[in-house]
Amino acid sequence: PSGIRPAYWYEDEEIVVGASERAAIQTVFNVPFTSVKELKPGHALIIKCHGAISEEPFTEPREHRACSFERIYFSRGNDREIYLERKKLGELLAKPVLEAVDYDIDHTVFSYIPNTAEAAFYGLAEGLEKELNNWKQEQILKLKASKKLSPEKLQDILNRRPRVEKLVHKDEKQRTFIADTKSRNNMVSYVYDVTYGLVENKKDNLVLLDDSIVRGTTLRDSIVNIASRLKPKQIIILSSAPQIRYPDCYGIDMSKMKDFIAFQALVELLQENGQSELLQAAYKRCKASENLPSEMIKNEVAVLYDNFEYCEISQRISKLVTPEGIKTSVRVIYQTLDGLHQACPKNKGDWYFSGRYPTPGGNRVVNRAFMNFMENRDERAY
Template structure:
């Protein structure tokens, strides 16, 4: 993905199952759990750089002592800032002999994060702005431990307005800042209800007052509360939460759109958005880390009891394929294999684009996130070349002309040329990101390698996805053309992105998608511009229907044209004008069939196909078109 797309947030939870003294004795550090939380967040830093937050619950604190803490930061390098602040406090207390690591109870008593239950969050802002106040975890406070709630999520809800209206109908006064606030209040409402029910039940049974709080904590069932709260949620989500009594949970949506993983041993339960982070930090194998099942919650009670429970009826699995293509770290064994498969699946199109002339083709990739897919394409091309070598050598042998020179000629004819052509200037990218309207400077984000591409060569460059095409036009095509090939072929491992995402990725404005722009241009060029107004009228009408009856009207825009026609128009749109280079640009896209074959367990494809898994998605795509037609900017949900 050569242009920056903000996307999925990250969650990390560490629940220590032993007293702090255990980790001091075994690992030589009372900060073992805190350090694991930091590393778990750092290994997922790709998931959020707009802010970070951590929270903690201390178990068994006496009345009158604080037991729940939170720290957040939205400055540059927020993970380091939020962790460093607490470590600075720890070292200050250490120097003043207020805490003594050899006596872990002093750490627990005096340092906020000397806790057994820890949560972390990495934020990519898709709503609510970028203030520190909207960094997670969110915190709902009460003097009753079992009514305190801390929440961190990786999600977007498509029906926040309806959820807020329900809160208002109960007499609440919700603050309309982010989806998280709405979800926090909804879960909090049912937490309050259950707390109150249990309180009255115990009081009516004449349970002694000093035993009521502990009994409520014991009987409280987070999974049941989540089941009540989530009845009308529409979106893609994974939520991690801590309750003030020490209960912790991680909930996943019924379609499994957002990722969530966990593992348990006799020392710790840990949860995260990415499996490989848990594997690396806790030295676990892939088999030891489990995926949270769609519609389920994993719960750790304050007693240490651990279980997974269904809270919603699981629906058709539609896990986000962009996690596999781009978002999640590629060193996960499954994701690595899938990205290679995505690259290999492009081979037929690439061979056709270079007219089978492998010896005059140079293969490369851009950006770095496309590297694994590039290896997959290269492996598949090598396999096919090897087959050609075998066939040609056997034929030469049968014809009696097999000698060293013949073998050299056969190998040269299909020898794969692989080069590192584009290099991103990270420092320049960082500098530009702090400024606006730096289009000319952005064209220099990439440097190239000169002298390896000849004028008669095809230059094949693998990209993982093409969303808006702006970086291609302003930077990548310009810089690649300086190598002076006869043709530049950009091969995207993702299909054409035609529709907005509303379940976590910040891709909500239709008019910015290069595939959408191409379809609009093709309709205009074919004399069918009236379809734009017709679709607008249909979208307006569609939004008046009940949610479950809404259909995607925007599909009509693409129906008159083949994928190849749209790809050809995209190539025209991203080719810079007045560049001085006389070559040709071709853009290839992954097919939907190959996408699903490469990522068989992650079939979420609504941004490619327009087939949304929830009614809210159908409403969002129609509303996004209305916004486009009315020239209105902003999210359509």
């Protein structure tokens, strides 16, 4: 009813077919974008024995809350809309990262963590060009106003470009996010490698874009470790997705609070600030509402995050993804919720980021996941 998961279908005089991705139908049947229809929320595709095909409502549609993580990560990305949305997610990070390096383009190398961040990286590169063009215009106008604009200075300004490189390489056969926990921990240590000789020791900033950061395992156990061998001045990790703070219960394997690095950061900050009692208070509220009807249950974890600014959580995550013994400074910059909605306007489902679940059962799941954490129970919340 909320259109959480995508469904597309196509018909002609010979066949009718459905799939979770529009591009799959386009590729197999060689049909244009406009010929593939999206199944409306609260509707079922009915195919009669005599060949009649129709979309029929089976319940009242609710607020449309299509899953945004489908757009960020799960879909293959060869759908036109998804590709452009991923590019926009990357573009929106251009200004924040330039501010983080004080616009020092000459001493910053930009790259990405393969493979699902590639489209977002193209957007980041375009965003950097736009920001740099604005800077170039300002510099030229300043020099012109002061009558110091020479052909040499003009050419020097025009020649400045972002240093975009392919620095991180991944074994194409392995995808750690969808592996089980034990296999994932074994895989991440050797799945990545880097290109040497492009980052100037102790002088260049190294910026790496990832599509999302769920557990932080890959960053801590592999990416940051191997990237630090390039000896950059600092490592900045960009996430095209916002902070993943809450579990999913609609088909994505993100069900344990203890696994989320954003939640780990929250717990550390609460403990460090002498606010551990807030965890116990939230636990008691969860237990008290455990047997209430789903419609009456509130997300009791969300209030814990309200104690800290978004950037404070990011700063603590930066520490958590830094391996022991790494002297290089590591910083993590996340996409904002506003940025997500700007880039993916049709997919408002953001419960793993915001805690706003599209169904009443979602609040029950997040509370149960939190209770499992407090009780040291390593099990799913559903």
